[in-house]
Amino acid sequence: MHHEHRSPLNSASTVSVFSRRWSTALASTLALVVVLAPSAMATTPSPFADRASGTVPVSRAAADGTDEPDLPPKVIKTEPHQAVEPDAVPSVAPSGADTSGWWPEEPGTRPAGADGPAGARIGCNPVADSDNPHLSGNRTDVSAHAWWYQGDCDNDRATVTACLYEWYTDNTWRRKACDTNGNQKPGRSSSRWLNVRESCDSFERTSWRAHVDVDVNWEVDNPGVSTREADVNCRVFG
Structure with a gap:
């Protein structure tokens, strides 16, 4: 074989x-x-993706821009149709002055009936809050801390924007700094604070306002806005 x-x-x-x-x-x-x-x-986005994450500081140069749909107004007037005086300077708000500010989204500043019947409002109601503006621990910045509460909202993440406004002698508040956290958890603990600050040019006593806006992520909500005012030994020019 x-x-x-x-x-x-x-x-x-x-x-x-x-x-x-x-x-x-x-x-x-x-x-x-x-x-x-x-x-x-x-083409297959995750249903659990957050709208944004992290803390994004907004520089003074950016805060002075004109195309800022995600920030509150550069100037908050205390009367409708009020003129902004170019020669006005930072100062302490006069005692008894109406400093509430005329801004449509700020509670109590809209004309009566502008929001329509109470039942016409839709969405959940987050609660914005902050401490008073104060001199920071380094003694060279004006600072404020912002937080939020869920209220009756389901989602536990929100985009929180905190801004510092300075009082001017033409009876306006002028924005000097903003910070935004696009993924902030609710609660007042220091680990959940959003800090906004601006360096002082001098240490003359000046009126400041902390302005906080909350927008709950991926949920229809009504504007959550908070303002707190205080006199601080810090003045910012320009």
Whole structure:
């Protein structure tokens, strides 16, 4: 009986060719996965993704801009149609002066009936809050800390914006600094504070306002706004 004998060289060649083909197929498959994966991920957003995260400081230069849909007004007037005087300077608000400010989203500043019937408001009601403006621990900045409470809202993440306003002699509040946290948890503990501050140019006594706005992430809500005022030995020019 004749037996066919394959040489070791032919067997090795067969294994080598198979290995190369398998490696080529594997590489092609991996390349296809790399190409398709980003587009698939992009078209399937996670239902648990937050709208934003982290604390984003807004510089004084940015706060002086004009295209700022996510920030409160640069100037809050105490009367409707009030003129802003270019020669006005920072000062202490006169005793008994109406410093509430005329801004549509601020409670108590809209004309009676402007919001319509109470039942017309929709959405949940978050609660914004802060401490009074004060001189920071380094004694060189005016500072405030902001937080929020869930109220009757379901979601426990919110975009919180805190701004510092300085009183001017034309009876206006002028914005000097803002900070935003797009993923802030509710509660007053120091680990959940949002800090906003601005360096003092001098240490003359001046009236300051902390203005806080809360927008609950991924939920329809009514404006949560808080303001607190205090005189602080800090003055910022410009």
